[in-house]
Amino acid sequence: EEKKRFSIQRLNKHQMAAPFTLRKIGVPPNSANLTEARRRVFDFFRAACRSIPTIMDIYNLQDVVAPSQLRFTISAQIRNNAHVTDPKVIDLLLFKGMEELTDIVDHAKQRHHIIGQYVVGEGLVQNTGSKDQGKSDFLKNFYTSNYF
Amino acid sequence: MGVGILASRAIRPASRLLRSQPSNLFLRTIVSKPELQSPEAAAVSQPEPPKNQILPPRNPVGGARVHFTNPEDAIEVFVDGYAVKVPKGFTVLQACEVAGVDIPRFCYHSRLSIAGNCRMCLVEVEKSPKPVASCAMPALPGMKIKTDTPIAKKAREGVMEFLLMNHPLDCPICDQGGECDLQDQSMAFGSDRGRFTEMKRSVVDKNLGPLVKTVMTRCIQCTRCVRFASEVAGVQDLGMLGRGSGEEIGTYVEKLMTSELSGNVIDICPVGALTSKPFAFKARNWELKGTETIDVSDAVGSNIRVDSRGPEVMRIIPRLNEDINEEWISDKTRFSYDGLKRQRLSDPMIRDSDGRFKAVSWRDALAVVGDIIHQVKSDEIVGIAGQLSDAESMMVLKDFVNRMGSDNVWCEGTAVGVDADLRYSYLMNSSISGLENADLFLLVGTQPRVEAAMVNARICKTVRASNAKVAYIGPPADFNYDCKHLGTGPDTLKEIAEGRHPFCSALKNAKNPAIIVGAGLFNRTDKDAILSAVESIAQANNVVRPDWNGLNYLLLYAAQAAALDLGLIQQSAKALESAKFVYLMGADDVDVDKIPKDAFVVYQGHHGDKAVYRANVILPASAFTEKEGTYENTEGFTQQTVPAVPTVGDARDDWKIVRALSEVSGVNLPYNSIEGVRSRIKSVAPNLVHTDEREPAAFGPSLKPECKETMSTTPFKPVVENFYMTNAITRASKIMAQCSAVLLKK
Numbered sequence: 001e002e003k004k005r006f007s008i009q010r011l012n013k014h015q016m017a018a019p020f021t022l023r024k025i026g027v028p029p030n031s032a033n034l035t036e037a038r039r040r041v042f043d044f045f046r047a048a049c050r051s052i053p054t055i056m057d058i059y060n061l062q063d064v065v066a067p068s069q070l071r072f073t074i075s076a077q078i079r080n081n082a083h084v085t086d087p088k089v090i091d092l093l094l095f096k097g098m099e100e101l102t103d104i105v106d107h108a109k110q111r112h113h114i115i116g117q118y119v120v121g122e123g124l125v126q127n128t129g130s131k132d133q134g135k136s137d138f139l140k141n142f143y144t145s146n147y148f
Numbered sequence: 149m150g151v152g153i154l155a156s157r158a159i160r161p162a163s164r165l166l167r168s169q170p171s172n173l174f175l176r177t178i179v180s181k182p183e184l185q186s187p188e189a190a191a192v193s194q195p196e197p198p199k200n201q202i203l204p205p206r207n208p209v210g211g212a213r214v215h216f217t218n219p220e221d222a223i224e225v226f227v228d229g230y231a232v233k234v235p236k237g238f239t240v241l242q243a244c245e246v247a248g249v250d251i252p253r254f255c256y257h258s259r260l261s262i263a264g265n266c267r268m269c270l271v272e273v274e275k276s277p278k279p280v281a282s283c284a285m286p287a288l289p290g291m292k293i294k295t296d297t298p299i300a301k302k303a304r305e306g307v308m309e310f311l312l313m314n315h316p317l318d319c320p321i322c323d324q325g326g327e328c329d330l331q332d333q334s335m336a337f338g339s340d341r342g343r344f345t346e347m348k349r350s351v352v353d354k355n356l357g358p359l360v361k362t363v364m365t366r367c368i369q370c371t372r373c374v375r376f377a378s379e380v381a382g383v384q385d386l387g388m389l390g391r392g393s394g395e396e397i398g399t400y401v402e403k404l405m406t407s408e409l410s411g412n413v414i415d416i417c418p419v420g421a422l423t424s425k426p427f428a429f430k431a432r433n434w435e436l437k438g439t440e441t442i443d444v445s446d447a448v449g450s451n452i453r454v455d456s457r458g459p460e461v462m463r464i465i466p467r468l469n470e471d472i473n474e475e476w477i478s479d480k481t482r483f484s485y486d487g488l489k490r491q492r493l494s495d496p497m498i499r500d501s502d503g504r505f506k507a508v509s510w511r512d513a514l515a516v517v518g519d520i521i522h523q524v525k526s527d528e529i530v531g532i533a534g535q536l537s538d539a540e541s542m543m544v545l546k547d548f549v550n551r552m553g554s555d556n557v558w559c560e561g562t563a564v565g566v567d568a569d570l571r572y573s574y575l576m577n578s579s580i581s582g583l584e585n586a587d588l589f590l591l592v593g594t595q596p597r598v599e600a601a602m603v604n605a606r607i608c609k610t611v612r613a614s615n616a617k618v619a620y621i622g623p624p625a626d627f628n629y630d631c632k633h634l635g636t637g638p639d640t641l642k643e644i645a646e647g648r649h650p651f652c653s654a655l656k657n658a659k660n661p662a663i664i665v666g667a668g669l670f671n672r673t674d675k676d677a678i679l680s681a682v683e684s685i686a687q688a689n690n691v692v693r694p695d696w697n698g699l700n701y702l703l704l705y706a707a708q709a710a711a712l713d714l715g716l717i718q719q720s721a722k723a724l725e726s727a728k729f730v731y732l733m734g735a736d737d738v739d740v741d742k743i744p745k746d747a748f749v750v751y752q753g754h755h756g757d758k759a760v761y762r763a764n765v766i767l768p769a770s771a772f773t774e775k776e777g778t779y780e781n782t783e784g785f786t787q788q789t790v791p792a793v794p795t796v797g798d799a800r801d802d803w804k805i806v807r808a809l810s811e812v813s814g815v816n817l818p819y820n821s822i823e824g825v826r827s828r829i830k831s832v833a834p835n836l837v838h839t840d841e842r843e844p845a846a847f848g849p850s851l852k853p854e855c856k857e858t859m860s861t862t863p864f865k866p867v868v869e870n871f872y873m874t875n876a877i878t879r880a881s882k883i884m885a886q887c888s889a890v891l892l893k894k
Contacts, residue, residue, distance in 0.1 A: 138807065139808055139811050142804055
């Protein structure tokens with residue numbers, strides 16, 4: 001269980017040579033019921049939040065984001081799927097989330113991916129809402145492009 | 149290949165042939181039948197078509213309509229066995245066109261006089277000893293015309309063979325490849341092999357200017373360009389020199405083609421002898437996408453087809469519209485497209501404190517403008533629409549400025565006091581095609597040659613066809629038809645109005661007199677007096693009648709008619725001098741010095757032309773090839789442009805920018821789509837919504853009140869100094885710069 005909970009391992013410099021062979025994708029399939037799936041979701045969230053300092057260190061995000069902002073982004077993405085009730089679907093989503101998290105921690109992505117997908121840009125919750133909240137569809141489309 | 153090799157194989161091992169002939173399937177004896185030897189024998193052996201055959205109905209070529217001027221005078225001819233009724237003066241070729249048979253031709257053009265020198269249109273007519281040139285032979289009643297007999301086909305093959313004898317093998321490097329009449333007709337009607345083994349002749353190229361590229365070796369001496377230049381353009385520049393195979397088309401002296409219609413010879417020439425110099429070697433016609441749209445360089449609204457390849461406009465070709473521009477367009481329309489690629493505004497910009505422009509996002513630019521507009525008083529807001537603005541953007545601009553509380557929104561070119569109450573006072577009331585019925589023209593303060601080249605072409609056509617007389621009052625100018633110069637200023641006009649001028653008798657005797665007044669006169673201070681003098685002339689000489697309205701006003705800009713219909717008029721002369729917020733929507737002819745130094749100027753347009761240098765904020769808009777806009781031409785005919793290429797950079801459509809600005813400023817306009825804007829236009833000027841229809845003016849001059857002012861004595865000045873540089877696009881064009889340097893008469 002210990003191994004399962006702290007299933008993300010920080011690779012030291014020796015292990016960096018073979019980055020993709022040592023990682024463990026720790027979420028086993030087949031949750032029995034919704035409660036177990038929920039528990040796995042929270043475990044995943046905790047694992048992700050605990051790897052935030054590592055991520056900020058790897059990608060030098062100290063001046064770009066605050067850890068609370070990254071936690072908010074992760075929770076928003078999980079909350080996006082809050083309506084799902086099928087345990088198998090939850091398992092699959094968790095598998096994909098874990099895969100993504102492992103990739104990020106393994107330095108398989110680059111800084112611009114992290115910034116573009118999790119920090120700024122359209123579609124992210126913290127960006128939609130502040131500037132364009134009260135504006136009409138016309139204005140939103142106008143700012144995007146000429147063809148609408 | 150096959151027959152020759154078989155023949156040679158048959159000759160060599162003769163003994164083998166004799167032994168193996170019956171069983172060898174790859175050899176066959178060469179036979180010839182009498183029908184294949186000569187066309188006459190073939191004609192003899194053809195079976196007679198069964199009599200009383202029910203033939204399928206045929207439509208005229210190209211869906212054309214036949215106009216019978218005198219229905220009793222129709223004659224009946226038989227084309228390939230099909231009976232067809234044609235008007236009396238029709239030629240055999242025209243009769244075949246009515247019957248749906250397209251006869252190949254090189255020198256014949258429906259809008260030019262008949263030459264009959266290419267001989268490609270030869271058809272067989274019964275009871276005629278030899279094939280006749282159908283373009284020149286009048287159709288007689290009961291004539292039996294046959295176009296697909298062996299004699300006609302042999303004639304075509306022969307003519308094609310002769311034409312190709314001296315024609316250079318230039319197809320890979322010729323610009324006309326893919327749209328060449330010679331290529332198409334040799335594929336359709338020519339024989340498959342040639343017999344020419346001698347040397348071909350070549351001809352030295354002529355320099356006709358920066359617009360028309362000449363490779364005279366390719367010329368087939370059809371003389372279409374000669375006839376076009378002398379008849380339609382009215383200049384006798386080109387001619388045929390020499391005889392026989394030494395014939396050359398050219399200007400005998402080293403002269404350039406300075407006519408404003410010179411680009412049309414490129415369309416007329418059936419081969420690649422005269423091609424477009426700016427378009428040379430740029431693209432092939434099959435890789436271009438054609439978009440049918442409208443030209444906005446002048447108020448005529450010529451129909452054009454924009455050929456584009458990707459995001460770039462490659463060339464502009466005329467489209468047929470019998471009422472407006474027939475098949476011609478002026479040089480400015482045709483060649484100013486390369487101005488669309490230079491000096492384009494692509495990002496919103498704000499002028500920094502150090503005076504330089506900085507590119508910003510749309511949010512910031514609109515936020516800045518929206519802030520500033522609330523800091524000025526309502527009557528200090530001024531909106532000016534440019535000469536290339538479409539009706540939708542002018543409607544939204546007027547709505548926005550009115551909602552901000554100001555009445556100062558007008559279109560450039562309309563001075564103070566021009567009122568748009570009665571439409572007859574700014575439209576061409578006899579319509580451009582109606583000018584053909586006039587027999588006397590009086591041009592007041594206008595030079596149609598540089599202001600609206602298509603109207604000038606129509607006047608030239610009328611003068612040529614029915615010997616109409618033309619007289620003009622204004623600065624001395626070159627006209628390509630005979631006209632009398634009556635005077636230079638309002639004095640002559642006063643004399644004619646009072647009946648003292650000798651020209652008045654000509655006016656009284658004319659059946660359909662036409663008076664064309666230039667819109668440049670609207671900018672004069674004594675405009676009311678001049679226009680009332682013109683109207684009194686019209687009244688005295690029965691110019692305005694129920695069946696003929698000859699009082700015409702020639703507008704200068706594409707946006708003027710729609711602006712006046714929508715009500716964008718200048719109410720007060722001091723509006724610009726006391727303005728604190730000026731919104732220029734493509735307006736470059738505004739006198740920038742008149743704008744106060746502390747005014748905040750927003751320039752919305754597609755080119756960085758003159759007014760940009762005074763602007764504080766630049767909002768990039770789309771040009772006429774990139775947007776769908778409604779334009780009304782000088783006769784009141786509403787047309788729409790179609791987007792041919794995508795917008796440049798971050799530019800938006802004009803009306804969308806003003807609508808977004810209004811929303812950012814807190815003004816709620818009740819529409820947010822183009823259909824909404826059009827329904828708003830419908831409530832203001834419904835004729836602008838009925839595209840491809842002409843709405844004539846409802847009332848005549850009888851409603852206008854008397855004018856008390858006196859005319860000043862300053863003579864009329866020319867409005868257009870440089871024909872090739874009149875708007876933002878043409879001023880940015882390199883080809884137009886070359887033309888104005890080389891082709892203008894100094």
